[in-house]
Amino acid sequence: MAGPLFGWPAARAVPLIKICGIRTPQMAVHAAEAGADMIGVVHFAPSPRHLDAAGAATVADAVRGSAMVVALVVDAEDAALDTLVETARPDAIQLHGKETPERATAIAARYRLPVSKAHGIGTAADLPAITTFNALPVLDAKPPKGADRPGGHGAAFDWSILTEIDRARQFMLSGGLTAENVATAVATVRPYAVDVSSGVEIDGEKDAGRIVAFIDAVRRGSASAG
Template sequence: MIDAGPISGWPPARRGPLIKICGITTPALADAAVAAGADMVGIVHFPPSPRHLAIDAAAAVAEAVRGRATIVALTVDADDATLMPFIDAVRPDALQLHGKEPPARVAALSARTGLPMAKALGVATADDLAAASLYDALLVIDAKPPKGADRPGGHGKRFDWSLLTALDPSRPFMLSGGLDPASVGEAARFVRPYAVDVSSGVETNGVKDAAKMAAFVEAVRTASAAEGITA
């Protein structure tokens, strides 16, 4: 699954899982993420998130790493009036939808923006994966949020990875939820996702930590090398 190659406009993963560090909030942290070896930088535009950025701040983060990493804009159930000005200003390389967006909404945004699409699915049981086949997008498999949560992701919770056996084995996905430098090596070795996605797992007191980002990347690369995935 790691060597799935380009899917719906996403880059190939040739050295093990691609690494996305999400919830980057400043140009300096974006630069640190790329310096650490991140392949993708995630920018959140969703006010309930503690990592939310307004349009101008998001654009500044994007410009700090444009051409050096894939810029992924993350939104949650945003309407066009909210989403399109954000996309126009930030000019992301890809769009991640992390809410309850139905397949038709994902398809419509793909057609309108021309961007590679990712769609998050919150998972607690095998039944939560039933909708996977309906989406023409890179799946982001995340832990289902706690009951009553005000946002669908970013809680630092891990789900039972064995549930992923219910997925089509040829279907690439990005693994999210509770990953950190201590756990991501196991994910790279045994889950073998197309990409891994981290946010709170590389933070200290709610702020991205350059040392933790570097440790996360190193753990992925070390695990991939052990599996013989080098280039």
Template sequence: MKRWPVAGEGPLIKICGITTPALAEAAVAAGADMIGVVHFKPSPRHLTVDAAAEIAQTVRGRAFVVALTVDADDATIDALLAHVRPDALQLHGKETPERVAALAARSGLPVAKAIGVAAAGDLALADRYDALLVIDAKPPKGADRPGGHGQPFDWTLLDALDPSRPFMLSGGLDPASVGRAVRLVRPYAVDVSSGVESGGVKDPAKMAAFVSAVHSAAAAEGITA
């Protein structure tokens, strides 16, 4: 079974919602360790299976490719596995611990499970999942899709998380905020999407600035993930 990449100096960097091969190349050139492709129609970053496969092929072997889905059925997962051939799955829906375990077994891939956090009690879900946690902000009330929608949450809530458990931090990160996040919560990885966009499209300059901010914060604090 594949495993998540081993972090080196500081947290790994995932840039999610990549929509074209050119932007995938730009993300890798900026220094991203992982890229995410989204297969979920309500998302503005949704890709068809074929489009996601093209992006994955562009960076295969140079970045860890993560396929993000929301409450996908087995047929959808099988199509992603067969055509995209991702290195990992990231689940952002209401997937139960049993469903997450079943998809890990079905795919033979490492799986990440997103948990929306707005209050300390939301972290109670963490112990139920045998997966890499993606700690994200809860979506705004009435939102038609999961995720933090570019908004951060109170990172001090993560003090309640088992310090030995690695996690990926998401929600409201951008080049200006990620350095503080790295210093404060010391995640295994950081996951960014809208925070490196201009006009809803990934911006190569912002991606490079994000990566630089992560590396600078880790180096200044002597942080190893």
């Protein structure tokens, strides 16, 4: 589905910025004040950034009304989602597992929330799958062989293959983004949004300075793209 998707903000000249894997209210507030549009909380026990429903609520409450809160889940069942949505009250849900198009649609309908869906991208052959979901595509690198959890694990993929995507299609770019490369990514790909987690960390913890540097770089990339 091309064009705007249910519940997501309108596209703008500067891509929307999502800082994912925030674990403390203080860092959430810092990211929002620095200019992040979305704060991501991870609700997936194997992840080092995992928060239970109560922890996710604490982070969400700190920025409610100042940034969009996106809850990341992996193949979550309805009971777990019910608890998460009721407790943390996220503004959107990001699916990062093996969810089908039908499951993504069912989740959006059950909670009446916008949904995004992560897709591992290695080659152009991986791109057609994004058209089967009525959800905002999050284009991430494929996990390394033998990985015990999904996601790009801080790796980037070849952005040049994204020239084959319909320019009317909104997507969020993820995977290996840092303050050092995101300006180039934005100028090259012109995504609807960018999503970063490990790229703004030091030793596995979010770093305030790296968050500011990343957001500034997104803005520079957008300006150079015209």
